[in-house]
Amino acid sequence: MKSQKIIFSFLVLMLCSLGGCKKYLDKLPDDLTTEQETFTRYERVDKLVTDLYAKSKGANVPLTWFAHFSSAAITDEAEGTNVEGGITNSFNTGDWTANGIPGSVGQYWADLYAGIRKANVILAGVQNYHTPDNPIQPGDLEKRIGETYFLRAYLHYLVLRIYGEAPYVEKAVQTNDVMDFKKESAHSLVQKIIKDAEEGIKRLPAVQDGQNFGRVDKGACLGLIAIARWTVATPLWNGAAGLGYKGSRQFETEYGYNQDRWERAKEAAKAVLELKTEVGAPRYKLYEKYSANDFNDSASKDYNGSTVYTRLWQMFYDIDAFQNEAVWFVTKTKYEGWFGDVYPPSRGGSARQQPVQEQVDEYEYISPDGYGYPIYSAKAKGDGYDDSNPYKSVKRDPRFSRDIIFHGAAFRNGSNQPSILNTAAGSDRINASNATKTGYYLRKFLQEGWNRDGSVSISAPAVWRLPEFIYIYAEAVNETSGPTREIYDLINKVRARSFMAPMPLSTLSDKSLMREYIKRERRVEFFYENKRAFDFRLYLEPSDPAESNKEQLWQGSGGTNTERSQKYWLQNQSSYPKMQHMINGMRPVEDPNGKIEISGVKYRMERFFVEDRVFESPKHYLFPILVGELQRTPGLTQNPGW
Template sequence: MRNIKYIISCILFAILSFACEDYLDKQPDDQKTEEEVFTRYTEVNKLVTDLYSRSKVANRPLAWFYHFSSAAITDEAEGTTVEGNITNRFNTGDWSTMSLAGSNGQYWWDIYAFIRRANVILEGVAKYNSPDNPLEPGSLEKRIGEVYFLRGYLHYLLLRSYGEIPYLDHSIDPNSSMDFTKESVHSIVEKIVADAEEGYKRVPGAWGGEHFGRVDKGACLGLIAIARWTAATPLWNGAKEAGYTGERVFENEYTYDQSRWASARDAAKAVLECQNDGKLRYKLYDTHSETDFNDDAGENKNESTVYARLWDMYYDMTAFQNEAVWFVTKDKYEGWYGDMYPPSRGGSARQQPVQEQVDEYEYISPDGYGYPVYSAKAKADGYDDGNPYKSVKRDPRFYRDIIYHGAPFRDGNNNPATVDVATGSDKINASNATKTGYYHRKYFRDSWNRSGSVSISAPPIWRLPDFVYIYCEAVNEISGPNEEIYQKVNAVRARSFMAPMPPATKTDKNLMREYIKRERRVEFYYENKRAWDCRLYVEPSNEAELIKEQAWRSAGSTNDERSQKYWATGLRSYPKSQRMINGMRPVEDPNGKIVINGVKYRMERYCVEERVFDVPRHYLFPIMETEIQRSPTLVQNPGWN
């Protein structure tokens, strides 16, 4: 099914705007009292629905900064200067305890306000013994379970950005003194797990009809697994050994403990084995065959480069029903297409992929396995950096996610065309054009051409591959690779028609780790993951990445020369230090293999910009000075004093 209108009817509840008289904030005297609200099921239900809506804005995957995703503050993408130049302010170090750009409900002050609402609901229901829904008995208990989940989820979002935080399980009078103290991340995780378990007891195994999209048991298990995995990653589990130099309040609790990986393994396994009505709750989306390249209009205008399955997995109702563990609806509309399209299609290229991301898409070797283009094997297999997109067949996800020089795409009249970043409106650094040599493609409905409406509910917050990777990573960290995790990772790859990992990964722990991390990066491109993952793995302080960064700086006298010679002499990935991004530009060459309008080109690497990522400061977001003033017992995050 390709009709995106299912989102409107099936999960409308999550985005409806209720005219709810809300006593949670100070209201005029003619508004409903606390007692009047909590002695009526309909009013309690409105409050819960309002909490859903607020939880949505706290973590919008496509618009974490309201106008921008988080991709452009990491080595996934570059952002333009429109709408206050939000992401570039982060990349130049222009954020502080006095100012954070792009406020969208995702920062400290808003999320704690949402948590307060959750606590008031739980306390009000208990205090007034709120009645159940007479038309649908059992509804109140489900609403209570949903609120427990949402409270834990909101604390997880705070942990993700700020690390050590106060965990509030009771309402706070906003007019009283606020003597909050931080807790260890591991203590916070246990409380998130407890809230998720309370939710699990009360919510159903799955929802159908108009309720589809509410919290179910799988979402609760998902929250537990994500929290456990976060606690097992190096930022909170072996930070000093990984290169972290900050001193957090509970720094002594963040030494390495393998049991945290065991907890993450078991929690992820619970998601993978979650059942509803005696059947597995989740399975990978596998509609469409390997011969189907039709787009949403039923046409193959992409030269058989993008599989129908890879487009539809973000729109088909079947995909959401079977694979989405937790998601919010209607993240963006047709205006997002206009923001992201290349200029030749009337767009403004708001965020553009960078070379660091492109290099992570593997190629399919003649031996039938997938390898990175920066591997020693790549050149022998025919990889040509002057013709990087067609000299070898890249991971099919690349052709869905990235628009490159020579890519088949549609023009402003919706006819087949070839993207040209050397000339015309799409030329690198032209008005509203790319700075990196690439344009974003993921989530596009290729036939849409700035007429009619489009509703985008992608991507889910968590989907099944999240938990496949967590489980496989945890097993690998505990006991090394085995056949089971080899097959599980390959199943996700096969869903995208990608070749399996080489057999060597079954016996090499470090190689398996490398492949799993690369899988996360490719599978979750532009899904609001990378900005957090690079921090969780302490990559900007990692010794191996620092060695690569130094090698890059020593490779030449200009940044462009460094980026070219670093690659040519080493065939290795660019450093994941978050202190630079690179691009690829076409150069006319009579021997070039890329031909557009009779002109031959080869591709050439170049440095787009250097960025600021100060360690340990930029691993965690700062607590605003105003919050410290309100609660002097709070300790600022490392590096922000």
């Protein structure tokens, strides 16, 4: 009888069409439970939704998108080591194809559609068998349905983020259904994402608290709508052909520039910023605990030379930050072993991912006039910026000292005592065993008081937090009507939270300058938070004629790559090219006139070239659909260049 079918029997053919069968044949929840037995009991449905949360969590873990590595190391944020098969370096050398993509842990096509399938099973089963509500807490079933709609939409958004055009699957497919899945345009996908998110909004409260804390709420649904709207308002999906993009996607004619897309992104982001709780209070606010006088780390010690504010440490661990600033997050993604992966060798670490100079240069400095400017601006040199003493010659954005460990930085040593990091000598020197190749170590998210004793769980960073929507709103306002005092104040509020100076007043009258500041803010605020790998693609940076011109200037700046890196910086008041074709570093050189002194030795800093990288346009803007998927679903077409 139909009511007694095993819960997966009607799904197998669809699953083999959208991905490898082996991937899709996991049980939901076991192969002895019938549909009727499952969906006529609330507690079983609740378990299915919990399983769907786990699937969605694994599909997008910001801190470790490749399980062992962040996506930062496939961008101009960081360099990854060759452990764990050198996953990130495979991307940087172009060693990924439609026959295989490195680092699969649940974030690629087959696993994303497996999660979507789980959501469809739940929604169909609840409807077909009229699942009863939770007898202990009435109303829970509607919440679980709302959460499922969100998670289905969220997983489709993750498909959009790396593959672009794709099918939107909204039903649990029967064995006799025709498997004719076809791509839809990015804009069509977003409309369906929004439709599902709105179903979530109807059913969910503004706040999930108590034992439900961390579940999807109304704000997460609004956040998904805003992120999706913003995604298709950015250049990759909105005017790409006029901005240097040469690819031909299936629905290319739909991607001409339309300013209304920015208007809709603005409205969606504003809805997040203005969301109220059930009692009328603002749902979200920036984490602002601790003052400008607090510098203690997680062991209540100021071993950082009063350079890292307690607030900036705690915003990734304090429950108040997750309750008030996080719009969508997943819990406990890594544990204390992650610190060992990240620590410098002097603390027994293996420095798996190291910041690069391109990222370091994006941290502004605070001018004597009270405003923040990039260190590569015309004003920087006059204000005293010295590239041979780049960390102390001017006061850098406080987020810099929180995020990056540099030569001369105050940092705990292997005995958990105060020390000064030295990349010129000892175990932390550049290119020593397990040491940095770039001259930098990662500091963001570290609990520095932990020293290989006891346990730590890491939920940081949130998938989306409040600044994301402030920036989307500000960018959308700027793109539609130009700079305003409102967006100037909003962005400066995020900067002030980090004890950073405001943007200069000139941004109020210069649309291009405001755009530049917003992009730099995203890059600094969200460093190592799984944004850059997608942002540089959305903004078409490797196709930007201005970035290409900068690369030509760099090529003509010297006879060797390191000479080019040094002379380009001296001759051009500009950041390095954002073409994703190289990374650079900074190394100490002994110099009796140097301004950085460690253990009686004086140093100056100098730039150096680290490595070439591969980014092919338009090929690498989107990930390839694996050949096996295309063979199983002939209606699908491959992405450009693959």
